[in-house]
Amino acid sequence: MQRIPTGMIDHLNPPTGMMADNVVGFARALRAAGLPVGPGAVIDALQALQLIDVGCRADVYATLQSIFVKRHEHVLIFAQAFELFFRAAEEWQHMLDSIPLPDHAKKKPPPASRRVQEALAQASQAIDKAEEQQELRLSVSDHEVLQKKDFAQMSAAEIAEVTRAIAKMRLPQAELRTRRQAPDRHGRRLDLRRTLRASLRAGGEIVDIRKLGPLDKPSPIVALLDISGSMSEYTRLFLHFLHAITDDRKRVSTFLFGTRLTNVTRALRARDPDDALQSCTAAVEDWAGGTRISASLHAFNKLWSRRVLGQGAIVLLISDGLERDADGQLAFEIDRLHRSCRRLIWLNPLLRYAGFEAKAQGIKMMLPHVDEFRPVHNLTSMHALVEALSAPPPPHHRTLIRSAA
Known part of the structure; x- marks a missing residue:
């Protein structure tokens, strides 16, 4: 298995060197792709990389995965992001072409691969301030047009924007009155069982009337x-x-x-x-x-x-x-x-x-x-x-x- 030259390892060892920049950038890309990666996980990853041989790509992969992946459904997204992100890094290019990923990372790209690529593109591009201000000025009118545009007439970029808007939709709980009863302070029906239990706690001397009311469900x-x-x-x-x-x-x-x-x-x-x-x-x-x-x-x-x-x-x-x-x-x-x-x-x-x-x-x-x-x-x-x-x-x-x- 190929190794990074010793000089490069010495350069990457300090947490403020190129390794730190790569880990921070990778964490930002994962967060943009939907993984819950916080500053604490980045610090843990930097400390863990000091304890392994960063020349072994499989060890680096396993170490970062154990820290950044908390749910089973994020495993494939992490594998896709790892491959795309570190393939672009010049120091790692010679390793990525010769050292294979683990077997579970060789599978067909996950359904979220497009989202990973977009997240990495966003993390690697710096938007000019003038262009950003122009985009903000146009966003309101573009948003209004997008609201009324037919789905069948949308471009791929517009469909992606609509998909993000749909994902944010929330359905308020429209309640439906049922025949079931639930504890209710202002109810009209006596809850005899809870009333007797409450009185037994006080030795039967104090009777606290408990009531029931109709239960509402969506x-x-x-x-x-x-x-x-x-x-x-x-x-x-x-x-x-x-x-x-x-x-x-x-x-x-x-x-x-x-x-x-x-x-x-x-x-x-x-x-x-x-x-x-x-x-x-x-x-x-x-x-x-x-x-x-x-x-x-x-x-x-x-x-x-x-x-x-x-x-x-x-x-x-x-x-x-x-x-x-x-x-x-x-x-x-x-x-x-x-x-x-x-x-x-x-x-x-x-x-x-x-x-x-x-x-x-x-x-x-x-x-x-x-x-x-x-x-x-x-x-x-x-x-x-x-x-x-x-x-x-x-x-x-x-x-x-x-x-x-």
């Missing part, structure tokens, strides 16, 4: 996302949105359908959004294929309806409604779904057009059985959806909400 959300070819330009961003609200409130169930139904609820619970979307892609066999809404709704009503539609669930049906085999069965299945949930919201990207009319046979069959019909094609419509989910439910009647842009 409504479960069930999302049915169309991943057919006609929805391919919107599917990934919708998955980012569902991952954001799934991370915020755990009572979210997500199903993908094209020609068949796939439950990806567990995959979307991963902390890292790239890992979550990668797991969803691996679990689905009919990505960007045909559309069989009727068969998919039938599978959901038969296998999953009783499991996930309890306690006043809200269903989000995200589809353009372009059914492959529109027949009477579709109307039956959508009506059954509507009767099983508390609120059925249909999110259709086609509603962004001002002249939209329900001419397709599938849309005509589904529209009478939904509570709300909303567009979902840009950030503005997503924010409107979050507000609608957080607000009390409207009166029970069908609502058609047109796009504002």
Whole structure:
């Protein structure tokens, strides 16, 4: 195994030398990529590197990994960042071409590799002050344009910006009154058990009346996302949105359908959004294929309806409604779904057009059985959806909400 010359080791040994600069820069890149790396970890890494032979790349890799990686899902991100960062360092170039990484780092680049590359690019570039001020002056107007721009018309950079904006979305807890009772100081019902226990602590001489009140819980959300070819330009961003609200409130169930139904609820619970979307892609066999809404709704009503539609669930049906085999069965299945949930919201990207009319046979069959019909094609419509989910439910009647842009 190749070694760094002794003179270079002596140069890197002092914590204020080139080794310290590399470790600090590497820590900043990891923090930008999403790893929780603080100043204490940097100090620990510098001290640990004094105890090993920095000429052995495998030892350096293992040492930094043991200090900077605290969660299993960060292992692959660290491996990708280590390879990219130290490959650019001139002092390490001759080692990286000849010394292999550990076996678990030779695998296919992780789903977050693009995010790692962006983080390293940000850490290695110094922005001129004049250019930074110009960027700040343009950011407000650019932000307004991005809010109303159609997802299908965005560039790769704009999609990346929208993805970051979606990840910051939080769904306020819209509470639903249940029949269960919970301890409540201002409740109207006597809690006899807790009252007797409290009096026994005082020997039965003092009776402190304990009361019960109704328990409020957030409504479960069930999302049915169309991943057919006609929805391919919107599917990934919708998955980012569902991952954001799934991370915020755990009572979210997500199903993908094209020609068949796939439950990806567990995959979307991963902390890292790239890992979550990668797991969803691996679990689905009919990505960007045909559309069989009727068969998919039938599978959901038969296998999953009783499991996930309890306690006043809200269903989000995200589809353009372009059914492959529109027949009477579709109307039956959508009506059954509507009767099983508390609120059925249909999110259709086609509603962004001002002249939209329900001419397709599938849309005509589904529209009478939904509570709300909303567009979902840009950030503005997503924010409107979050507000609608957080607000009390409207009166029970069908609502058609047109796009504002």
